[in-house]
Amino acid sequence: MRTDAFALRHIGPRESDLNHMFKTIGVESFDQLIYETIPDDIRLKNDLQLAPAMTEYEYLTHIQELGKKNKVFKSYIGLGYHPTIVPAVIQRNIFENPGWYTAYTPYQAEIAQGRLEAILNFQTMVIELTGMEIANASLLDEGTAAAEAMALLFDVRSREQKKDNVCKFFVSEEILPQTLSVLQTRSTPIGVELVVGNHETFDFSSDFFGAILQYPGKYGQVNDYAAFIAKANENEIKVAVAADILSLAKLTSPGEMGAAVVVGTTQRFGIPMGYGGPHAAYFATKEEYKRSMPGRIIGVSIDANGRRALRMALGTREQHIKREKATSNICTAQVLLAVMAGMYAVYHGPKGLKYIANKVHASAVTLADALNKLGVYQTNTAFFDTISVKADSAKVKAIAEKHEVNFFYVDNDTISISINETTSLSDLNQVIAIFAEATGKEAFKVSELSSNNNIPTSLERTSTFLQHEVFNNHHSESQLMRYIKKLERKDLSLNHSMISLGSCTMKLNAAAEMLPLSMANWNSIHPFAPIEQAEGYITMLKKLEQQLNVVTGxxxxxxxxxxxxxxxxxxxxxxxxxxxxxxxxxxxxxxxxxxxxxxxxxxxxxxxxxxxxxxxxxxxxxxxxxxxxxxxxxxxxxxxxxxxxxxxxxxxxxxxxxxxxxxxxxxxxxxxxxxxxxxxxxxxxxxxxxxxxxxxxxxxxxxxxxxxxxxxxxxxxxxxxxxxxxxxxxxxxxxxxxxxxxxxxxxxxSALVCLISYGYITMLGAEGLKKSTEHAILNANYMKARLEAHYPVLYSGEMGRAAHEMILDCRAFKQNGIEVTDIAKRLMDYGFHAPTVSFPVAGTLMIEPTESEDLAELDRFCDAMISIRKEIDAASADDTNNVLKNAPHTLAMLTTDTWTYPYTREQAAYPLDYIHENKFWPSVRRVDDAYGDRNLVCSCAPIEAYM
Structure with missing residues (x-):
């Protein structure tokens, strides 16, 4: 046996387990199982043509060497992506922590309270910085968030506008170029006509339903949009604003200007650039549009004891459930990155964010003043962090790249320079020296940041933000570390037990696949850096594309x-x-x-x-x-x-x-x-x-x-x-x-996380990939064989086999008064996240074990489900005071002085012996979704304020 083979570490069942599993299923071998599962006419005749599998050690050496081909220049490119400082306490305790990154979407709220609180912090941060009323749990990136804003405004047109087929959408020429491209993609199929132009010459009498503005503009110009938005609102034109989130610590918020939607990215709140992603976009709007909002909203509710509890609000408004009536199919957020961005705000607090924003602005002003002295004139009348200067672009580019510096070259004589959180005085002096060399002038050095301000008084932010205690109590590393750990303990992730979600494939995320994401030569590259500076990325991404071509044919x-x-x-x-x-x-x-x-x-x-x-x-x-x-x-x-x-x-x-x-x-x-x-x-x-x-x-x-x-x-x-x-x-x-x-x-x-899939395929190779699939099918059929005597399995193939997942029919249990939700909640007491509930068939559980789960874990889950079936049989529709209806059981319940339930504490908390070794406690009792939807609260204010 090759003990250095990655497949040995990735795949759960051991060779010695196979005969027992085959016998349980009723087959002699993998060959028979696969023959009985996959139609013979579509079976591949040859193995995948992939390079031989690397060991973990070989792969990590390879990826480090490949990473050296990426050149990490000082980046002043901007355009929505900025170098940022990832606080080490957040990097170590969230970004690199499987307790956070292996968790699933918080559909089972009682075992996701930590993550839900972290997302609520994110939503609060977005609401307060943007000046809006409601925000979602994040979207995919700024470009797609802007497209979602356009779709929302199209959806909420007035009855008259819909009757008259008003379909024009104004896009400011200041919009980021990549955002414009996404808007073009999304607009045409749904019948929206984009009109790109100057907001100062916009004709409000025209046939428009909405508009989008960039704040600050793509090359740094800060405009006061209050008058534009007021006039647009008078003409029934609703305005979206794409806003830089750091600038909102210093600039008047779009909400205060009257915007209907505010979108953007939170990348510069402690998220690496990663050659383009992943980054958490944000989306904020007015409460009246909550039913048209894309994505997920985390809201405050109460549990069965009336205690504060969080959950995903307005569940049925998830866009994909609307099917062909949907305006959006965004069923994915960027939660891990939203959690990091929210924690960045928690760590720095309002004073820290203002300090960072002021320092960035002061650095930009200092640079603009210095370049003006060289005769390199800055053209923005007002700016936050980005200046636009007139100079010979070709000459500057040659000198800048020699000094490993990137600017954005707008045209032959216009250069955009975007300052960021990492910019120091020595960095500013390097930029000054580059322009001095390009203009043939003598370089000089600045020794302190300017106290001047290049933002009009009318745009200086005067409103407060982030006043809630969570943003004002965790500013030392010890405090934040403990707060993050407190939240992590409330969440069930793959580092505790299997998550057998059908259609969601919750498999091992191997540490060797994850490590490169923290390497600076992978996570610090701007997506618009010159292509020759990203040779490592281009090589990796092209290889991954080729690997996926081979896998799919x-x-x-x-x-x-x-x-x-x-x-x-x-x-x-x-x-x-x-x-x-x-x-x-x-x-x-x-x-x-x-x-x-x-x-x-x-x-x-x-x-x-x-x-x-x-x-x-x-x-x-x-x-x-x-x-x-x-x-x-x-x-x-x-x-x-x-x-x-x-x-x-x-x-x-x-x-x-x-x-x-x-x-x-x-x-x-x-x-x-x-x-x-x-x-x-x-x-x-x-x-x-x-x-x-x-x-x-x-x-x-x-x-x-x-x-x-x-x-x-x-x-x-x-x-x-x-x-x-x-x-x-x-x-x-x-x-x-x-x-x-x-x-x-x-x-x-999201190029950075493509490293994970590249590592997965590279370390498994053709043989390992095939084995993984065989074991996924093996594990599913083993569980099917163990469970089908206790739960009807709804569908199977012509020879009685499941593919990699199966559906258990729980509808008949209603005669005992038990719903499928009760089973899902009771599984928490057994230390498991529920399988997929009521999809694709209402009243069912869809189970997918994946190849990563070992025999002991499969058996633990099956034992739990069989034990629950006995509890179902003992239940009665006439008596709802039973162990299923009261699930999950919290530590607070179990440790009260009085116990009034008709079953023992042992039955509630420790129904099987294995639970004693590794008990996971849900932190709240069953959450009342209806209460939360009737009393929608999506930010950090205490629930008492709304009761």
């Missing part, structure tokens, strides 16, 4: 989409562009089986497609004859089929090749949802089943951590006919030769 990949839902949208937009390139603009019908992922119809609607839902048979499979009839009926306008494979029901449907052929025969293309790719890798692939494009959830199959609800990466892989349409970026050339505009802001999306 396709010809091209874009890594730009930074969530699975965004990958869906990108794939459909590529299909749309393909049809249009052939003159088939009329092809806009998208067939979607009723069993499909909830985000699929939302993505199709956003791509401007007409959705036709096809039937599913009683066994859960696609009704092929109904699909055929719909395809023929719409053959003249058929654009695409969206299909999940294996199905959302956890089955490899044997008719898949027939299904894809029907679509192709009728002029359409096939989009495969890659959410369940963990059951395909090395055994079959999307190209083999006949798909044309698929997205891959790198945060599922390819080991990027879920991070409490983000980061995620959702690249799309495409066949040769779709390669020309892969998305572009306005600053760094990427994409096909007929590329669609940008899907997200950075050219390679």
């Amino acid at each position: 396709f010809a091209g990949t874009t890594l730009q989409p930074n969530s699975g839902a965004q990958g869906e949208y990108a794939g459909l937009m590529a299909i749309r562009a393909y049809h249009q390139s052939r003159g088939d603009n009329h092809r806009n019908v998208c067939l979607i089986p009723s069993s499909a992922h909830g985000t699929n119809p939302a993505s199709a609607a956003m791509a401007g497609m007409k959705i036709i839902v096809t039937k599913t048979m009683e066994n859960g499979n696609i009704d092929v004859e109904d699909l055929r009839a719909r395809a023929i009926e719409h053959k003249d306008n058929l654009s695409a089929l969206m299909v999940t494979y294996p199905s959302t029901h956890g089955v490899f449907e044997s008719a898949i090749c027939e299904i894809t052929k029907i679509i192709h025969d009728n002029g359409g293309l096939v989009y495969m949802d890659g959410a369940n790719m963990n059951a395909q890798v090395g055994l079959t692939n999307p190209a083999t089943i006949g798909a044309d494009v698929c997205h891959l959830n790198l945060h599922k199959t390819f080991a990027i951590p879920h991070g409490g609800g983000g980061p995620g990466v959702g690249p799309i892989c495409v066949n040769e006919k779709l390669v020309p349409f892969l998305p572009s970026n306005p600053i760094v050339k990427v994409g096909g030769d007929q590329a669609i505009t940008a899907i997200s802001a950075a050219p390679y999306g």
